[in-house]
Amino acid sequence: MFVLPPPPRYPSQAAYNLAVQNGQAAPMIETNNILSHPTGPEYQLVVGEGTYTLKDDLHLATPPPHPSEAPIVNPNPLATTPQPATAGTKLSLLSLSSRSSPPFLYRVGTNQSTRSNLNSSIQEHPSEGRASGDQFPPSSDGGYTSATGSARATLSIGSAPAFGEGNTFLSATSKDTGKRRKPKNNIAKSNSSFISRCIVHENLAKRLQDRPAEGYFAFANINRAFQWIDLASPQKAEHLTKILFTKGHCLCHDINQVTKSQSHIDLIMGFSTGEIIWYEPISQKYTRLNKNGLINATPVSEIRWIPGSENLFLAAHVDGSLVVYDKEKEDFPFSPDEHSSPTNENSETANGESDSSTKLQIDKSVHSRNQKTNPVSFWKLSNQRINAFEFSPDNRHIAVVSEDGVLRIIDYLKEELLDVFSSYYGGFICVCWSPDGKYVLTGGQDDLVSIWSVAEAMIVARCQGHQSWVTAVCFDPWRCDDRNYRFGSVGEDCRLLLWDFSVGMLHKPKTSSVRQRGSISSRLANPLQRAETPNTSMFRSNSVVSVDGEYEHTIQHDVEPRATTATLPPVMSKVIDPDPLCWLEFTEESIITSCKSGHIRTWDRPRDTSDSDVISSST
């Protein structure tokens, strides 16, 4: 297909002419996405359950630099001018049907809340949208001492309270749910200097109407472009809409699973300039938030809707702050000085030292009375770049990983830091929860995927198999049951690895000798012992924070030596792309991966019929 670009709306004709004179006529020609169907044994993943085969490879077109920008090509390799932040292609998947929801494995006699009906379709991370009515105990919240699942008793789980519940100042906004509110500005007619232009497919309305209900939409960022693609369409390569921004790169985006419908999609995007755009693709409307970095001027590295909320979303800025915004509120300049002082009393009492890494610095609480404007809340975790976070399936916790190699488990409803774990070495890049909320996976610059047990507050295993940094991890909920878990990971080594771990295997006590070592500080109790003490768990299931002082609860957990940590080998490892990978997702039918240069690859799950042929041909 060839889309004739609309007339350029560059800031000045002069800049445009200059670009042309410099031999950059190229910017006017929009390259197209390319769909290819490579076949052969190198495009197959052989695992125990069968063979995954590459369905297609969609290569997103990388947009040329904006003509008004001075060419960024600096031939001096030592130039100290900082590079603008950018990110590889990541996808937000959206399915409007309820059929393809991940199996809720542990839900026997489910008592779903009404809200969960909306949730029950595929989410960007299948675990994320777990309805709060899930009967399975949110182990990170209740203090279950073992992972044997015995402790599903005491806690009445009900639905997790909404974020900021009880704050009347906050709840004032979300009335009138009958009709979805749309953003204000039309993106196609925008004269904003932030948006270069928006290319809409000529048959957009028709395509939206004709498409099957089951298929996935994908929203993908590449460089300064942002595309809306219909993965179910035979014309997959033709984007539904494509937005080109002038200089900001979209680094992260998320779809609101609560508000989505045939006529409404709430999409939130975080940018390298720190700005955030709330975008409704069907009506082509948008609103800018944190405009010009009014609230926080550092790039947004991760952004997600708060589960169950129509308006609120959480953005991680690279300066180490987590900020909750309301999509409909005005920005107001924020300075942390006005903040309410109380931080995490919990940590202060437990850990005598005023180590800022063990408490959550709340610069603005969700319970603040001033909720007329953004930010809704503002937490400062550290000074280090936050690389990723994810909400727990029970909607009570977030797992946050950062560049300094720290994993934090935060009870965001209570605004309280629960646990701090450290990587073996190097920064953490990605994080995800297991579908049942028991485990957290991290991937990082130590080339490892680490499995953490939230309930026991300890590392479970280190998964060794990547040959470079691990950039994305994700559970495959279709291949998880109550004792066995399947997850995948991708990395800078261009590899996709699949892993299986089972609870029984992991809880085998490791009997190798523990020696005292200098660099592994032994200041705190052995996490293993801690998990065994009933007191600790008592505390953790206790909702009253103030009693914890007497218990030996430690928030900061030390690095476990290599000799005492279980390791897990992958069940499959394969180079699946010429470029470093950066994103991974499981759907019912396939594994979808994407790489830094914009290749979106869909790997079909094994089919029973063709299994034998495929295997024989691949070997």
Place this chain on the structure above:
Amino acid sequence: MSGIFGIKKWGGVASGAMSPGVTSPSKGKKDAEPEPEITPLVKMLQHAGPIRNDGSDKFYGMENDQYAKYYSYCNSIVQALYYSVPFREHVVKYPPHSPYDTPNGHPPIVTPIRAPIQNGAAVSPKPKGISAAEAMKRRAAVNAGQPVPAQAGQKPEDKPDSPEYKKKHAMLAGPILELTYENASSYGMEESTFTALKDIFMALIANNSRTGVLSPQRFLEIFKRDNEMFRTSMHQDAHEFYGLVLNAVISNVEANSHRLKEIEPPRDDHSLALSMKAAVTSAATAMGLASGTRSPGTGWVHDIFEGVLTSETKCLTCETASQRDETFLDLSIDLEEHSSVTSCLRKFSAEEMLCERNKFHCDNCGGLQEAEKRMKIKRLPKILALHLKRFKYTEDMTRLQKLFHRVVYPYHLRMFNTTDDAEDPDRLYELYAVVVHIGGNAYHGHYVSVIKTQDRGWLLFDDEMVEPVDKSYVRNFFGDKPGQACAYVLFYQETTVEAMRQEMEAEGPTEVVTATKQQETANGHPQPNGTYPASVSKPVSASPPEENREFVSLDHAVSSPLPMSNHTIPRILPTAASPQVPILDAAKVKTKEAKEREKKELKEAEKARKVAEKERQKAEEQKKKEAMQTRKDLLKSQDAEVKRALAASKHSAAEEEERRKREVGSSTSTSETGKENGHAEKGFARGLGRAHKGSKSMSRKSFGFLGSKYGEAKTHTDDSNTAVEGDSGPQTPEKHSKSTKDRFSFSGLGRKKSNLI
């Protein structure tokens, strides 16, 4: 633009050169009138507290040949060595007292201050080396003024913000430390690579200015005296240089302590009885041997850089497993596309089959057999140098090509490939220096180093130029960015989790600055180094972190073997390595205090900085337009420069060659072949002892690129070598192993510590 603009700039430069008075370097540039050209480095150092006497706050560029970057291999490595705290401290302290000083009680450590501060054409020193003289001439010409600006339009160094401009500026700003004579005698040592290196360190520490330029000319002359293959004008290998320098330091120090011990045993001006002393000495010797060092008092070099590799070989015929330990000063690791250093290290220790031409001589079976071998690390060094083997022979073995693989390296590292009985196998390392090679192949290019200083964050050392850079800048050299700049040698030093956490906390503002800077770039603002973290520029905060660091570094010592110096000459004890164990507790307490103090200060500083930043941003908005213009010019100019820089070695090769010939011709009678291999062989033939030792302790792969081909089978001339080492077998050193054996065992046997089972 260039004509007027250049001259105008030049005016500024000239006045700048005059102003930082030659006579009062202490006043220096810091308080100098607000010149237009305050470099980012000087800006960063504004309001710094009093100069410390450990040399940790000296940031000197190192002079290079103006046109061809012949010596950047030296400059980058010397800088990396200087900022290794334990190494610097030991080099400074090493000859604890020379016989000449003992009467006075205290050695006159200030001697290197004699280094003349050559600012301007005024004082021309005695012509030492030709190239030094030439450099002086050139400098004189530059300072004289007029001819150079006349051709300004074409010169890259006249474009502001270009590296050349900054380097020239650094030279003009001075002070330039010219080490024209050796101080070896004042250390009680013969002139050697070690003393020359010590001269450099001492001169830097002794000088009153925080910034400046140092000429490594004398050091290079001495080094070249011993290493013939470095006498050419060819592009040299920085890693090889590193190995040779380190080995030279080791042998110099060992030779010296031997000499001291043997020549003048009755050194009992202190109160120790002779018998006592004898006992101590003998005990020390015994200990020294036991811990793998030969000479007492010299263990520090080994302690810092040396690790032990165990190669476990299992004969596939008789199933006998044998172990062999060898020491290493660095690890040379093979690279793969899209991998990490961690993974490359894993590969390094992966099992390997010894078969075909590479068979293993099994003592048990008595013949060459197929075997399985793997290399593991038995003892981790304090400073871990990782040599990324970016230079590899092409298929036809005719040329070395450069691998531009993307190899990522983390800021922190632990080693996976340790033996089961290794001490502290989870030791944490932090990246502190990256030596970067810029260029398309092994035959020309340029080296720079990016180094983490104790309390000034990361700095880029590009010959004369020193510039603060962002932490994320370190990641520009994975190998995938355009511009042919790749990390070549990585220096990791041991650290602790506590130290790391503390640093991360203190580090924060940098990240904020990053973001702000990103915004700046987005706005098209050319100023790359606008601000620096408040923690850094604030005067008060300068001292507490330093304290911390010192203690932290002492902390490290706990997990490492006890330094030998403790057992040697009792009198050295307090100075050399004393505060290690005993003070530890106090140190920790203090650290906490200091930490708190520091944090408070940080917060204050942060506030102040934010206010300042807001103001600055306003101002920047106004400048935006002109900035855009400047930026465009800049980009154009940079384009030209880099081309020039990269081609530089080619361009003036002929010129340099000639100069070199004259020089060499006078000292040596050998004629230059001009070919790499020719040099290499000669080098080995002449400086054989050193080079060979290098090959031993530099591990098997270090010299691979010199003479041997990758993967080629090794000759099995040496029967004592039961295990046939290495896939990339350094052939050349191996050949000479017999002839150098005596020498090797003399000084290196202790280190070798082979336990053949």
